[in-house]
Amino acid sequence: MENNELKALELLFQRPLEPVFTSRDNGKAAFDVPDTFYTDRFSGVEVELQSRFGDDVDVRIPIRDIAKPNLDFAKQIGLKENFYIFIDKHKRIAGQLIKLFLDAKDRSTFISLAVYVKDRVNPMLFQYCYSIAVAHRKDTSMVPIPPVAEIFPANFIEPSLFKDARTEGSLIKNSGDRMTIDMSQNFTASDREEEQRLAYFREDIGVNMHHWHWHLVYPGEGPDEVVRKDRRGELFYYMHHQIIARYNVDRFCNGLSRARLLNNLREAIPEGYFPKILSSLNNRTFPARIAGQSLRNVERVDNTIEITEVERWADRIHQAIDQGYVVDRNNKQIPLDEVRGIDILGDLIEASALTVNRQLYGNLHNMGHNLISLAHDPDARFREDISVMGDVTTAMRDPIFYRWHSFIDQIFTKFKDLLPAYDNNQLGFNGVSVDSIAVQIRAKGTTPNTLATYWQNSDIDIGAGLDFGPNGAIYARYTHLQYAPFSYDIRVTNSGGNRKGTCRIFICPKADERGAPLRMNEIKNMAIELDKFTVTLNPGENTIRRRSSESSVTIPFERSFRRTIPSDQQTAENQAALSEFRFCGCGWPDHMLLPKGTPSGMEFDLYCMISDYTGDEVIQTNDGPSICGDAESFCGLKDKLYPDKRSMGFPFDRPISSGNLGEFTNQYPNMAITPIKIVFSNKHINRQKNRD
Structure with a gap:
């Protein structure tokens, strides 16, 4: 029963515009719904539809009948209207539907309710509310939420690609033999704009x-x-x-x-x-x-x-x-x-x-x-x-x-x-000195403190969002900015006993588009957080090494574009990883961690601060293990308090009286800056399957 329920929850994300009784999971699975679940349009032909879409599938998932909810409130948004959470009316309706889903007494009832509701409300409203319910119900924590670009690819992809995608899917039955469809990198305007x-x-x-x-x-x-x-x-x-x-x-x-x-x-x-x-x-x-x-x-x-x-x-x-x-x-x-x-x-x-x-x-x-x-x-x-x-x-x-x-x-x-500037007690960390910070691309022959960006070609699967189209994976290839993976090397001296600190890393622009130096007030407002993590400092010299892929701001490509693994193919290992997506799917994409830079190398200051953990520590009321720590800076931790007591953006979120970043940093031994360059190369590299 549990496997069927997990499969049902997974299938409700697929083919969002198709009626709920059609086959899913590449034609391998279908819902066996009660006759009372069919909408008026299909009432009277239930047997024919069940035979057409259910006879040749590998898995038929029985859906039990339930008391039918009153959905008049949701029908105020038409089935062909667009749903927008910025509109008050739509937001209120979404709140009611989310509550309806959350109030379902158990997972089985929730599934039956979602199956019944799906064809009776606006499809985008349904997917939004269903996703939130899955993300917040305790009994659906193992269900991954697919990337929205795979549910509604039209919102992200140039329309001309869909003709090619449907042609490829219809004529080439084996999805492994299908050609990847290329997206234009600049299709919305010319370089005159x-x-x-x-x-x-x-x-x-x-x-x-x-x-x-x-x-x-x-x-x-x-x-x-x-x-x-x-x-x-x-x-x-x-x-x-x-x-x-x-x-x-x-x-x-x-x-x-x-x-x-x-x-x-x-x-x-x-x-x-x-x-x-x-x-x-x-x-x-x-x-x-x-x-x-x-x-x-x-x-x-x-x-x-x-x-x-x-x-x-x-x-x-x-x-x-x-x-x-x-x-x-x-x-x-x-x-x-x-x-x-x-x-x-x-x-x-x-x-x-x-x-x-x-x-x-x-x-x-x-x-x-x-x-x-x-x-x-x-x-x-x-x-x-x-x-x-x-x-x-x-x-x-x-x-x-x-x-x-x-x-x-x-x-x-x-x-x-208008808030008071931070004082020395808040900014300092007595006995701790950040002696240096450096970065280096993780490849032989690279220059320290010089980072690199370039174009990368990556594939995303849009097959699950092609309603009334062919089954199986269909990949679209798009071009995006990428950076060469790098590591931080931070040298710290601790003149006291064993203690903890929070390492805060920002990248700060030095000049504007004309090359004019930025004032401190401008720098602090454009300081980009790259990472934040807890460190344990031993007495004497400490060396801290950290990879760019471990950033507290970003999530890896695989989480941004994770293709849902069918439940019958899940192992204990990948199921544990997938269960994190519903929350860990929140985060800035890793490939956009760094600014683009320039061909000649744009100059930045790399800033590092180690703050006193006694002022950072948050006593969690939920002492269970964290589901994930990726992107906690932007998204927090699921079911827990935000894991940093300081204000977000500390220490750059308050007034700074210093004339420049160097003057500010030199006042505090627990801070350091290093000049770095980001060099952009106008080349295209195909993404490797496993990128660390």
Whole structure:
């Protein structure tokens, strides 16, 4: 029974647009559903359908009948509409469906409920809520969540590839003999558009899947046990802050200035964007935004937004920061202090279910996304859908995402800059000296402190998302940035007894796109976290070595693009690894760990700090083993407290009075910097199967 249940949970991720009774798992498995589960469209032909799709499969999974839930609330989103978590109505409906799934008394009931619901609600709504339920139910912890690019590949891949994919799958029956289909690296614009220099960043499949999976792990609406997680609001701030820092540094690498804040909603938007990807549900392309488009009030059914209201929300949040407190629904003042202030602001600005007062402070982040995503057709007179900015799987493709989030980040930065600077006790670590830090590519004949990036060609399987198409694996090959694996070598002297510290590694830009030196305030806001880990220091000299692949920020390629292994092929070893995906699938893609660099070598400062663990340690209330530690900096730990007591981004999240990074570092023996270069080579290398 357990194997059948695991198989059932796995199959519900496949072929999201096909009716639940069709065969899955390459035609090897099908659900045996009660007659009452068939929708009206197929009522009366149940026997024929069961025979057609169930007779030739290897595994038939019986689904037991249950009391039918009332799904009227979910049917407010049409089956062919797109589902968007930035829309309040959609978010509330998703919260109700998540609760329905979580309330199922046992795993068997949950499976029957999901099978019944699947064909009766919007497919993207179903997959979002089903994924969250699988990720948060205690009895489904062994079930991996497939990459969203394999469930809805149309949201990530150039449409012309699907014709080739279906042709290849239909004519070549043996999936091992099928040709890999190449994706164009630059299909959204020509090099006449300067923003296209960053297409490799914005349109990277792993980057966009990270954004989707983070919001899966940290949904804004739903039952309290799903939404209320340790330092959730602060994570919203820090994860997006790091994205903006990384994006701006990559702009420098490509000769472009920082993304301009979208702080004037009445000014025409000079950046156009033509996404050229399909919506999975209605087979239409996501709408474009022409250059020079102006924002207007949105006046649609169940989705109205006034620009003046968004401006008013921003003003009230700025006022709260200036006053040092927010006002909750009961008119109580809640201080924005050094410990909880950023977490409160994060929940308030995103406007998750945890916001202290949505009536007063509104829904700034989400409504900004909506306002921008409907600029092309705000009153629906042309019946155009929302653009990529309105979909969490595609929003990061659009240059305007980074302008809007630069504005959001500036609000958080204002709060941080009003906090007192860290003092010597917080920054120092008495008796500990970081004598040096160096990096070296893990290959013979390489130069110390010179890192390398290049283009890599990798394959992803889109077969499971080709509804009503051929069975089996069909691979698409896409080109992405990659770096040569490297190691850190850190030399530390400890003049005291045995003790612990936290090693914090950042890479800091030295100059902007013109080569002009950056001020300390600019450097701290663009410091990119590369890694953070606990170290044990013995008396005397210590040597710390760490691989780039062990980063606390990233997840390896295999987790970003893990192809689900059918349950009948799982071993104890790979099942344990797969069980981590549902949470460890959250993380920045490893191949984007480093900025791109330049052909001549872009200069950076590599910064290392070892902080006193007595100020870092978090006493966990759940003392069970951690499911994973990959990407804990951006995603935390499942069912545990965030594993660092310090503020996220420490020590660069507060004002620094020093004139430059060297001056700041020289004040504290437990810090060190080393100048490094990142050299980009415009060559393409095919990805090896096992990359360490």
